[in-house]
Amino acid sequence: MADINKLTPSDDEIRRAIELLFFAYRDFVSDPDKVLADYEIPNGSLGRAHHRVIHFVGRSPGMSVAELLSILKITKQSLARVLRQLIDEGFIEQQRGPEDARQRLLFLTDKGMAFETALSSPQRARFRRVFAEAGPQASRAFCDVLMRLINEDERERVLALVNRKPQHTP
Amino acid sequence: MADINKLTPSDDEIRRAIELLFFAYRDFVSDPDKVLADYEIPNGSLGRAHHRVIHFVGRSPGMSVAELLSILKITKQSLARVLRQLIDEGFIEQQRGPEDARQRLLFLTDKGMAFETALSSPQRARFRRVFAEAGPQASRAFCDVLMRLINEDERERVLALVNRKPQHTP
DNA sequence: TTATTTATGTCAGCCATGTTGACATACTTT
């Protein structure tokens, strides 16, 4: 019967995609681990959770704690732990919100920005190579599929974040 | 200057892909959580680690513990914990290797297979929808990019696993 | 045959990072 009426992907193609996603993600997230392993701070070390916080704060300087929580989808107590360490170690600074003084707006320090670059650079190198090999059309298709994999009720919010051009903090 | 000489993807496209991968993976792996949350076993519950084991054992019935370890890339002590629970709860059975009697070959029981289906079905449904929406060409491009994201020194081994057609266990 | 290596299991403890629940503080809104 083959794929005469290919309206729907086969179970086998789907299983293959699921497994590839597992392996690709596993290797992709392992990139920053080597960088993280080199950092030692009093009472612990830095992990992937810290990387995620640094990434999103770097991406949206001045974001509130609540915004960050809604992106990471973790509890404030979980975030508090890593945020405290990042602030104590001088990677992140807080400023009171000018409109709403209850908010603590988050910014990377220079040290934080340097760390962000160090953490993301192997990941960016990986994607640079892959996208160059696969070509622009496949790269766009890849992002299109990723976008569709995101929960529909959040997709718009996520796209707004992801599509925003980088901004300067004067 | 735009993209006249588009040999290399822009930093911005790469950053976007990195973020989309984060969000897509986050939502994708959250699918089985609801199923897992319903299962309770003595002294604990089942989590994503159990799901991964069940998936790969179901995928390659009769695989050895060493093979499973090399796929999951975790320590044997970490695996032992979840494997013990899965065996105790009757999801997985072990058989001595017929060639090498030191090996403990792993198989899903009927109960294990049913659980595997329950766990993966929301993920498969997600991909079925996405691939149908995105079309077969984009779906293939997606898998191609994922494949290239995998560490090169492992890619062949992973592809051999991923491309193998499902087999029957008589 | 004896010695070594290999595949697996297990005990004990540590660490990172998620969870819930309760409560405190400062600021905003009603």
Place this chain on the structure above:
DNA sequence: AAAGTATGTCAACATGGCTGACATAAATAA
């Protein structure tokens, strides 16, 4: 003044990684 909101914090617990040490049985080399 009262209620709601943004954030911080303390305490306890769960999951799932990790290391190190040691045990057993089977395969393989000396």
